[in-house]
Amino acid sequence: MSALPSYDQAAAMVAAHAKRLSRFRPAVERVPLNCASGRVLAQPIQADRDQPPFSRSTRDGYACHAAEASAHAFLTVAGAVRAGDAPSGPLLPGTAWEIMTGAPVPAGADAVMMIEHIELVGDGAASKKVRLVPLRTVKPGENIVPLGAQGRAGDELLAAGAAVHSGQIALAASCGYSVLEVFARPRVAILTTGDELVPIETAPAPGQIHNSNAPMLTALVSAAGGEPWVLPTAADNAEALDHTLAQAVTADLLLISGGVSAGKFDLVEPALARMGARFHFTGVRIQPGKPTVFGELPRDAAASTQSPALPFFGLPGNPVSSAVTFLLFAAPVLAALAGSREDTPRFALARLAPHPDRSGKPGLTRFLPAFCNFGAKSNEPPEAAFVPWHGSGDLSALARSNCFLVVPEDAGDLEPGAIVRILLP
Ligand code: AMP
């Protein structure tokens, strides 16, 4: 067993490989801004003009000269400016302008008194006067974002490689982008193996089970920014595997589920070897997921993708093992192929809830289904609890979990209340 890499060693091999792959620039697609969520930017977002394009009030209140206002003398209200208006003139000494959030500040004003901090006298347009209430002062620059403070025309506000979500979409919209250049999603072949598997539509005969890994991996691949390509399920014989594997070589990444343990019908490794595979590891000291295989298949130069070899993962068929090993190992390679700069896998810290015994296993890092309450009390870390499970085939436990609790190699009993790492989906 000691010949197998530890989790950290295997993760480092995957990370190094992902780094090499990230040198190949994926193809670029143009998508409407409203369809860009979840994609990876292939272009920088540049400011189309100074941002903000005018000195902007961040409050409803009165634009003023800070030194004058802080002397608490009444200032004549000389005008009003609403969001969308251009001020009709500059601020003259002894005056203030009523101003709304988001409106341009009149030239000559260097601060905005908040509406909550002022006292008004007079009601007619000519006689209205305003001053700061006693004890309140306003500093130069207060409640104003100066012209160009967030960026100058032409500045790069966001670099290529950023994941696009709502905030990035809002920024792009504010700069006038209706279409974004994003990287093409890597095409991820999903090859499930097993004589016992039947599709969802087919009633299982005795001894058969529904193929749940194909839809699960489809969901995982989509969530990780890939384009799932589900191949026909291969039976547990060499011919079926060779035939289906041969179809997969045009993919950008190949995921094979099942057939990688040491059993008599675990034929995936020999089939990959027949295709000239180079194996980076064939097993990792983790649980679940110990038989995981990582390597590359050669492909001819005419293949449509840019990387010279096809990275593949053989994921153990037990569903919890498949899910964990996808997140730990396949997701970083997929992210690199997608042109993403996001860190994956993602870990967080949580406090361990009281639990039945879940001690470490000698020599194995464990990733056990857990449920983390992220809405924990303020100033408290989130609390993670083990989900009771019956081993790596326990789909109910998987479905009731929202993370995996990391039990370090050779850990004794984990004490409730301890700070632990969780693997996030
Ligand atoms: P294997 O890795 O092929 O030895 O499979 C380990 C366990 O996972 C067996 O109980 C299989 O029946 C189960 N399994 C394998 N592939 C799938 C799949 N696609 N969907 C659901 N269970 C699977």
Ligand code: MG
């Ligand atoms: Mg099998």
